[in-house]
Amino acid sequence: MWTEFLQLPPPALRALLPWILIGVGFVAQFSGARLLIGRHRQSAAEERTVTKCPSAPEEETAAPLLLEMPIDGAHVPTNPELLPGARRAYRGGEHQGVDFSCRPGTPVVAAADGWVLSIADEPDLPKARRDELLGYCKQLGETPPEVLGVLHGRRVTLCHGLREGQLLTTSYSHLGDVSPDIKPGVRVRQGDPIGETGASGTSHAFGDSRWSELHFEVHLNGVPLGEGLTPQDAGALYREFLRREVPQ
Ligand SMILES: [Zn+2]
Secondary structure, eight states: OHHHHHHSOOHHHHHHHHHHHHHHHHHHHHHHHHHHHHHHHHHHHHHHHHHSOTTOHHHHTTSOOOOOOSSTTOOOOOOGGGSTTOBOTTTSSBOOSEEEEOOTTOEEEOSSSEEEEEEEOOOOOOHHHHHHHHHHHHHHTSOOHHHHHHHTOSEEEEEEEEETTEEEEEEEESEEEEOTTOOTTOEEOTTOEEEEEBOTTSGGGGSOTTOOEEEEEEEETTEETTTTSOHHHHHHHHHHHHHOOOOO
């Protein structure tokens, strides 16, 4: 009977039984190990997915270029003297940004999300030294970068990462004051206060305290926006960038 066969296996089968059990054990262990390896591989892959930062460069590349006006209610001027590409005879060279004339102490805000790249807060030169320096530049027919840095006065530069595949930075010059919480590396959101307008770095710093101006620059991959264009075309480009609406 088959029940007898189960209870009392034939001698040959009885001799093989320990080896069959060992074999079954090996198969079970191997399967278990495979399962563990599989799980480890799966969790490692999940870990890689999790550690992939949402703001990784390849994703920021797709972020659109959205800029907010650095002064609430302001408009890009039409006067070519206030736009990129305007000649600056008193120092040689060309203007590289947009000038917004406004009351002293007008709040200045971040044009886009990002973080503080640098703060230049050098005191103004004595007027005689400034005039001497500008005289050298006029003779040269250009303004070297280290001189230009002095002429920007109190200046905050923000880094906005890669936008549409290009490194976007914005800078805000001639500030009267920098907001106390604005420090290098600090994150800012679009519309956050950066500081207040003033006259630092300009000739007005020595006289008329009622005068103030924001010099605003947008750089893409280190190149000032509008470089090489006429002031009118550069102004139109700034108008295009600053007109883009922020999605709610
Ligand atoms: Zn300017």
